Amino acid sequence: MRSIAIINQKGGSGKTTTTVNLAAALAEKKKNVLVIDLDPQASTSQWLGLDAHDKNIYSVFVEQIPLSRIIKKYEQKHIWVVPSSTWLIGVEKVLAHEVGSETILKMHLEQLDHKQFDYVLIDCPPTLGILTVNALCAVQEVIVPVETRFMALSGLVHLLQTIEVIKQRLNPALTIAGIVPCRVDSRTKHSKEVMDELKDNFKEILYKTAIRENIKLSEASSFAKPIFEYDDESNGALDYRAFAREVIKQEAR
Ligand SMILES: Nc1ncnc2c1ncn2[C@@H]1O[C@H](COP(=O)(O)OP(=O)(O)OP(=O)(O)O)[C@@H](O)[C@H]1O
Ligand SMILES: [Mg+2]
Numbered sequence: 452m453r454s455i456a457i458i459n460q461k462g463g464s465g466k467t468t469t470t471v472n473l474a475a476a477l478a479e480k481k482k483n484v485l486v487i488d489l490d491p492q493a494s495t496s497q498w499l500g501l502d503a504h505d506k507n508i509y510s511v512f513v514e515q516i517p518l519s520r521i522i523k524k525y526e527q528k529h530i531w532v533v534p535s536s537t538w539l540i541g542v543e544k545v546l547a548h549e550v551g552s553e554t555i556l557k558m559h560l561e562q563l564d565h566k567q568f569d570y571v572l573i574d575c576p577p578t579l580g581i582l583t584v585n586a587l588c589a590v591q592e593v594i595v596p597v598e599t600r601f602m603a604l605s606g607l608v609h610l611l612q613t614i615e616v617i618k619q620r621l622n623p624a625l626t627i628a629g630i631v632p633c634r635v636d637s638r639t640k641h642s643k644e645v646m647d648e649l650k651d652n653f654k655e656i657l658y659k660t661a662i663r664e665n666i667k668l669s670e671a672s673s674f675a676k677p678i679f680e681y682d683d684e685s686n687g688a689l690d691y692r693a694f695a696r697e698v699i700k701q702e703a704r
Contacts, residue, residue: 452565453702455572455628456586456593458614461606462577465596465633467494468668469694470574472687473594475677476695478529482569485522488535489556489586490576491542496534499525500675507534511559512542512585518559527677531568543580552581553621557589579613587617592628594698599635599645599661607653628701631694632661660694662687 457470467490474484488495489508496507505523510516511533522531546552560571573586587593593614597603611627618625630653636642642664649657662668663686671681678687 452563452568453570453592454560454590455570456575456583456590457572457596458575458583458586458593458610459595459597459606460577460579460583460610461598461603464577464598464603465631465662466490466577467498467574468672469594469596469631469633469662469691470495470572471498471672472668472678472691473695473698474530474570474572475527475679476691477570477699478527479679479692480695480699481529482699483529483531483567484570484572485531485533485563485568486525487533487571487573489539489573489582490535491537491539491582492576493535493537493539494672495574496532496536498672498675498677499530499532501532501534505534505536507536507538509536509538509542512539512555513545517562519563527680539582542582546581553584554588556585557622560589579610584617584621587614587625588622590622591624592626594628595630596633596662597630597645597649599632599642599649600639603645604648604652627656628698629656629658631658634664635661636664658694658697660690660697662690662694665690 457466474486477484506521525532575583575586665687667682667685668687671678674681
């Protein structure tokens with residue numbers, strides 16, 4: 452079981468789009484994927500058509516309900532989901548003074564049957580609060596989607612430092628699977644400049660696949676379908692398939 456947090460504290464960097472479509476692309480390759488929505492915005496849950504009233508990850512953090520009890524089968528083969536809810540906003544406060552609260556999710560993941568899933572993908576909120584720290588303590592790897600515009604790089608160094616601190620203090624096994632550039636628009640000079648900067652500064656951890664700007668990806672979310680069911684031939688579908696191949700290939704390391 453490979454466990455991966457999709458993380459970037461910057462809002463709108465492509466975390467949810469990457470979580471949903473990477474999961475669907477891996478599932479196409481017959482990989483069993485558990486998607487955990489750890490964001491109170493619950494965008495992944497909505498994208499996957501889950502009801503806000505379903506039992507959700509809040510119960511795991513606050514009521515100590517086992518994770519296995521809130522896993523739901525998604526309609527596409529090979530995908531399971533743990534939904535989120537807006538209630539999760541309150542978790543930061545509830546857990547702030549609880550000793551060891553940063554390892555709650557880790558304990559729950561360890562209790563899962565590791566043969567049941569090939570991948571666990573965790574969609575994180577755009578903060579570095581207790582929920583994201585829980586994800587970083589629970590997983591072996593992180594994928595960092597970076598939007599190739601609007602000062603996206605400014606927070607990246609801080610994020611990588613945070614990951615390093617968690618690695619040193621709480622999760623020595625943590626590694627960076629890679630940075631994936633998202634919303635790349637090769638027609639704009641700005642997007643190209645950001646790509647060059649990523650290549651110059653983060654070459655060793657930069658995925659070869661870049662996810663192009665593609666309106667079909669945002670349309671797919673309002674349609675509540677992964678890109679492959681919405682427009683199987685779009686650039687978005689091609690890019691996330693290529694990305695999944697690259698992620699799978701990392702296992703040969
Ligand atoms: N490659 C793309 N092409 C076009 N639009 C995209 C692409 N990737 C993401 N988007 C759009 O950009 C917006 C932000 O993407 P997304 O929700 O995946 O980011 P996020 O990091 O999860 O955001 P948040 O931090 O709020 O959780 C969404 O409206 C999404 O549809
Ligand atoms: Mg999101």
